[in-house]
Amino acid sequence: MGLKNVINNLFGSKEENDCMKVLDMLDSILDEEANPAETQKFKEHIEKCMPCYEKYNLDKSIKELLRVRCNHSKPPAGLVDSIRLQISQSGRA
Amino acid sequence: MAKNQYSDEQKNKVFNEEFMPHIDSLYNFAHRLTFDEDDAKDLVQDTYLKAYRFIESFEQGTNAKAWLFRILKNSFINDFRKKSKQPPKVDYQEVETFYNSDDVDRPITTDLRAETLKDMIGDEISNALNSLDVDFRTVIILCDLEGFKYDEMAKILDIPIGTVRSRLHRARNLLKEKLSSYAKKMGYI
Ligand SMILES: [Zn+2]
Numbered sequence: 451m452g453l454k455n456v457i458n459n460l461f462g463s464k465e466e467n468d469c470m471k472v473l474d475m476l477d478s479i480l481d482e483e484a485n486p487a488e489t490q491k492f493k494e495h496i497e498k499c500m501p502c503y504e505k506y507n508l509d510k511s512i513k514e515l516l517r518v519r520c521n522h523s524k525p526p527a528g529l530v531d532s533i534r535l536q537i538s539q540s541g542r543a
Numbered sequence: 544m545a546k547n548q549y550s551d552e553q554k555n556k557v558f559n560e561e562f563m564p565h566i567d568s569l570y571n572f573a574h575r576l577t578f579d580e581d582d583a584k585d586l587v588q589d590t591y592l593k594a595y596r597f598i599e600s601f602e603q604g605t606n607a608k609a610w611l612f613r614i615l616k617n618s619f620i621n622d623f624r625k626k627s628k629q630p631p632k633v634d635y636q637e638v639e640t641f642y643n644s645d646d647v648d649r650p651i652t653t654d655l656r657a658e659t660l661k662d663m664i665g666d667e668i669s670n671a672l673n674s675l676d677v678d679f680r681t682v683i684i685l686c687d688l689e690g691f692k693y694d695e696m697a698k699i700l701d702i703p704i705g706t707v708r709s710r711l712h713r714a715r716n717l718l719k720e721k722l723s724s725y726a727k728k729m730g731y732i
Contacts, residue, residue, distance in 0.1 A: 477712055481686060483693055504656065509715065511657040512668075512722070516687040519668045525570035529584055530563070533591045537558070540592065 468495060469502055480509055547599050554598050561607040562594055568608065569615055572684055576619050576677065586623060590615040609691065613699045616681070654732045655723040662731050663722070671721040679714035686711055 472495045478484040479492050496503040549557065569590060573583035593614050594601070601610055660668075672683060685691045685699060696711075697704045726732045 477708065477715070481693065481711075507657045508655060508660075508719075511660050512715070512718065513687050515660055515663075515668050516672065516683065517690075519666075520575075520672055520684075520688050521568075521571055522669075523571045523574040523583075525566055525587065526580065526584060529570070529587065530566065533588055536588070536592060537595050540595070 469499060472496070472499075472502055473505065476506060476509060479506070480513055547602065549599060554595070557598060557601070557603060557607075558595055561603070562591065562611060565608045565611055566591075568689055569611055571688070572612065573615060573619070575673065575680065575684055577623065578673065582623065586615060586618060589618050589622070593618065606695065608689075609695045609699055612685070612689075612691075616699060655719060655726055656732075659726050659731045660722070663725070663729075667722065667725045671718055671725065674721055675714060675717055678710065679717055682707065682711045683714050683718065 472492055475484055475488050475492050479489060484492065496506055566587065569587050570583055573586040573590075574580065577583050577586060590611060594611055597614075601607065672680060675683070681700070682696065685696045686693075691699065693704050693707050696707045700707070702710075723732070
């Protein structure tokens with residue numbers, strides 16, 4: 451937690467503090483690493499806070515897009531055979 | 544490391560049933576690390592040969608995919624990056640120190656919206672990912688493309704979970720900045 455957060459905790463409004471705490475959980479929520487209590491708290495917050503909902507929605511869309519669009523390079527034909535051949539040769543050595 | 548005695552038949556069974564099914568993911572990872580088809584092929588081949596050679600230190604029933612990714616990542620660092628003619632990348636420690644400021648930890652303010660992403664129908668997301676420094680690129684690949692959990696990533700990368708979290712967070716912010724600049728260039732925002 452950075453200095454800015456500390457200052458905000460001391461002087462920030464209640465709402466800003468809530469948002470900041472919730473946004474700290476964003477990665478864990480997206481990656482399904484948060485515990486049930488955190489997940490519940492997060493859900494309740496984004497139902498009534500549009501800015502946080504939008505940040506969540508953006509990050510979620512990017513994560514989804516990465517999964518769908520970036521998994522396309524397939525191994526060249528022959529790689530599997532070449533691996534098997536090398537292994538059968540090394541086995542004999 | 545526990546040693547398991549496998550007969551040749553068992554070795555081949557583990558290799559075919561637990562290791563080979565991950566070849567597509569390993570190749571995609573290798574390709575995004577090296578940006579070269581031949582290098583990616585060599586790296587994957589090397590990974591499988593090592594996996595076979597050290598098969599006795601693989602505990603059956605544990606996560607074969609994570610184990611293979613760890614071998615590939617180590618081969619990339621130890622063998623490939625050294626041989627590669629690419630100019631040396633920025634030392635990660637330096638990058639981490641540079642980004643280790645409140646400026647990068649803050650949730651970035653961006654005009655980018657989920658709806659804008661739907662307009663990006665080309666290779667923008669893939670290019671944005673490839674533009675990231677290798678250590679940031681790696682955590683995104685492991686987490687978002689391959690679905691590894693934080694504890695698995697920590698083992699694959701030999702770093703503490705806290706570092707996995709902070710590196711991933713920074714990587715996502717950098718990726719968003721990149722996407723945001725593409726969106727501006729293309730006139731979406
Ligand atoms: Zn909020």
